[in-house]
Amino acid sequence: ETGVTQSPTHLIKTRGQQVTLRCSSQSGHNTVSWYQQALGQGPQFIFQYYREEENGRGNFPPRFSGLQFPNYSSELNVNALELDDSALYLCASSQHDSISYNEQFFGPGTRLTVL
Amino acid sequence: AQSVSQHNHHVILSEAASLELGCNYSYGGTVNLFWYVQYPGQHLQLLLKYFSGDPLVKGIKGFEAEFIKSKFSFNLRKPSVQWSDTAEYFCAVINTGGFKTIFGAGTRLFVKA
Numbered sequence: 001e002t003g004v005t006q007s008p009t010h011l012i013k014t015r016g017q018q019v020t021l022r023c024s025s026q027s028g029h030n031t032v033s034w035y036q037q038a039l040g041q042g043p044q045f046i047f048q049y050y051r052e053e054e055n056g057r058g059n060f061p062p063r064f065s066g067l068q069f070p071n072y073s074s075e076l077n078v079n080a081l082e083l084d085d086s087a088l089y090l091c092a093s094s095q096h097d098s099i100s101y102n103e104q105f106f107g108p109g110t111r112l113t114v115l
Numbered sequence: 116a117q118s119v120s121q122h123n124h125h126v127i128l129s130e131a132a133s134l135e136l137g138c139n140y141s142y143g144g145t146v147n148l149f150w151y152v153q154y155p156g157q158h159l160q161l162l163l164k165y166f167s168g169d170p171l172v173k174g175i176k177g178f179e180a181e182f183i184k185s186k187f188s189f190n191l192r193k194p195s196v197q198w199s200d201t202a203e204y205f206c207a208v209i210n211t212g213g214f215k216t217i218f219g220a221g222t223r224l225f226v227k228a
Contacts, residue, residue, distance in 0.1 A: 042205050042218030056214030102147045102209050104216065106159040
């Protein structure tokens with residue numbers, strides 16, 4: 001069973017730039033959620049994708065957008081980067097059609113630094 | 116709005132001491148509850164979960180948690196901690212059938228050998 005993978009591991013960008021982060025779900029999982037974890041805080045829900053559609057969204061502006069592909073991998077795109085976007089971005093996968101579909105498996109994260 | 120409160124941000128214990136980490140949530144409906152652990156340099160891992168049934172749930176590495184619905188609490192316990200339990204612990208809640216998991220701010224546990 002392959003776990004959740006994310007790329008890249010680290011990324012440095014400047015204000016105003018755009019960034020794309022990638023996630024491969026654990027095999028057999030069809031749902032992906034993205035979280036932002038600022039230093040010293042718990043993960044904050046950005047959005048969730050199921051069957052290539054956004055299934056729900058947290059309190060993040062529209063410049064945070066995502067995609068899910070037919071193989072259930074996913075991308076998180078952030079436009080017009082701001083300094084406060086510096087954080088660890090986590091991807092989590094789950095199986096929507098299972099009895100325990102809220103149980104999520106997390107990837108190692110992408111550390112984004114905005115200068 | 117839903118929220119999760121973890122009472123202790125930092126806890127320092129000696130090996131063999133007992134551990135209890137508090138977690139309270141605010142939500143009136145049916146919830147699923149989780150404790151995740153993040154060891155130094157590793158990613159978030161599920162420690163234990165509560166979906167329904169017995170409110171006392173057992174997880175990996177000797178951890179357990181008790182769901183007390185009347186108190187909106189889901190405290191994590193371990194009778195005797197080890198140095199290898201040094202990590203950050205996160206409590207999380209999601210309303211059953213929902214999509215948004217809410218995490219607490221985390222508790223950093225340091226166990227002295």
